[in-house]
Amino acid sequence: MKKCLSICWQAVSLPCALNLVLLLNRLHVQGKAPLFLSVILSIVLTVNFACLVLLPEKDHIKTSFRARMMVGGGRLIYCGLYTMIVQTVLFVFFYAGDHFSPVPGTAVLAVNAVLACAGCFLLLAAGVVRIICTSRRLGIVRRLVMLLTMWIPPVNIIVLLYACRLVYEEYDFERERTLLKELRVDSELCRTRYPLVLVHGIGFRDLRYFNYWGRIPRELKRNGASIYYGNQEAFGTVTYNAEDIKKRIFQVLDETGCEKVNIIAHSKGGLDARYAIAKLGMAPYVASLTTMNTPHRGCRFVDYACLLPDGLYRFVAGCFDRTFRKFGDRNPDFYTSTHQFSTKESEYFNLEVPDSLQVFYQSYASKMKYPWSHLLLGIPYCMIRPLEGDNDGLVSVESAKWGEFKGVFSNTRTRGISHGDIIDLKREDYKGFDVIETYVQIVKELKEKGF
Numbered sequence: 001m002k003k004c005l006s007i008c009w010q011a012v013s014l015p016c017a018l019n020l021v022l023l024l025n026r027l028h029v030q031g032k033a034p035l036f037l038s039v040i041l042s043i044v045l046t047v048n049f050a051c052l053v054l055l056p057e058k059d060h061i062k063t064s065f066r067a068r069m070m071v072g073g074g075r076l077i078y079c080g081l082y083t084m085i086v087q088t089v090l091f092v093f094f095y096a097g098d099h100f101s102p103v104p105g106t107a108v109l110a111v112n113a114v115l116a117c118a119g120c121f122l123l124l125a126a127g128v129v130r131i132i133c134t135s136r137r138l139g140i141v142r143r144l145v146m147l148l149t150m151w152i153p154p155v156n157i158i159v160l161l162y163a164c165r166l167v168y169e170e171y172d173f174e175r176e177r178t179l180l181k182e183l184r185v186d187s188e189l190c191r192t193r194y195p196l197v198l199v200h201g202i203g204f205r206d207l208r209y210f211n212y213w214g215r216i217p218r219e220l221k222r223n224g225a226s227i228y229y230g231n232q233e234a235f236g237t238v239t240y241n242a243e244d245i246k247k248r249i250f251q252v253l254d255e256t257g258c259e260k261v262n263i264i265a266h267s268k269g270g271l272d273a274r275y276a277i278a279k280l281g282m283a284p285y286v287a288s289l290t291t292m293n294t295p296h297r298g299c300r301f302v303d304y305a306c307l308l309p310d311g312l313y314r315f316v317a318g319c320f321d322r323t324f325r326k327f328g329d330r331n332p333d334f335y336t337s338t339h340q341f342s343t344k345e346s347e348y349f350n351l352e353v354p355d356s357l358q359v360f361y362q363s364y365a366s367k368m369k370y371p372w373s374h375l376l377l378g379i380p381y382c383m384i385r386p387l388e389g390d391n392d393g394l395v396s397v398e399s400a401k402w403g404e405f406k407g408v409f410s411n412t413r414t415r416g417i418s419h420g421d422i423i424d425l426k427r428e429d430y431k432g433f434d435v436i437e438t439y440v441q442i443v444k445e446l447k448e449k450g451f
Contacts, residue, residue: 062178070130077128078164137169170429177436187224189443199232213424214424214426219440232245234332235334236329238268243276243280265291265292290446293365293366295394295400298343300383300384302338302341360449364409368392380393
């Protein structure tokens, strides 16, 4: 309510001040008012306008500069739209007819019209630029729509209002998260008995400047967690990557002095970790394994991919192998590692790789709601859904179940949560689902179980 009143006040005060400046100029020409009044008011109006356009939103809560600049952009758009309405009313009042107009003259009318249009345009343009540059929820498609429809009235107004709604939802989300951080200062909510080893899925590596797990590790560390990474290869086979995980676990144990580790693994990383535990003797050194969207029973999309001509498949595999060898893979094997996702291979894998009684196994899944929820995963989603039902665009919910199944993540909107969303790959926040807080709660539960 306070912000709404502030926007309304700015929308009324700006055009009123502009018209007052023009009135003083007119009176000065007629010898009825001194010039310095108009100059002072013009300077005040210009400074106020510049501050409104350039400065972030004020907030006593320590939200990020990005978030305050973003919500300030939404404020500018609302202010620009309200200013247009107020300016139109003032035009009708001041220039309806010379018989009662306090400021007669077409010259004043022309100047006022030009300045009013320029001011409204600058407010709207500055707001659009700020939210396009700072918002995480808009995405590429919505940004393109905003730019393409900006010159199509009244479609542009509808698009701007929709974008502002997303911006204010995102800001409220960030504000609540900031408040939560302040409440949890020094709480060590995620300080588990054993350190956490995060194990990535296929096609990625643990890079220094791009974290596979997005903003999740930083939040876990802030709440007391000790974080390490699996450092296995992007397209290594399960057996090859399991060796990397084994070496990494021993490195973590030597560094921390702990007896065991907790593993949180996404996608194929869950299979790599299971093999290391069951076949490489790592069960005594692993307290728990939490898998996120891991295809324990295979991926139907890979079954379809395996129907491609073998020569074509090997050609594509060779291209991937050469590329990822340059990124650091010592032994990339796209052909074998992807075939290990087939439902048939998964049946053999589950028979050969039994769970250890020494390790606590739990699993989570997520699901998309419609094919258009994710542009890249829409086709796999459609191929998997008729056979296995709900899925995240690559892995079905049924395939992701292993050990103690904890549930399915989605959100309150039509998008759902995809295979990449569950690890914060795009660093986006979604209405009705907080991916960062999800991992905080997962680790908190591990701590409460004594792990």
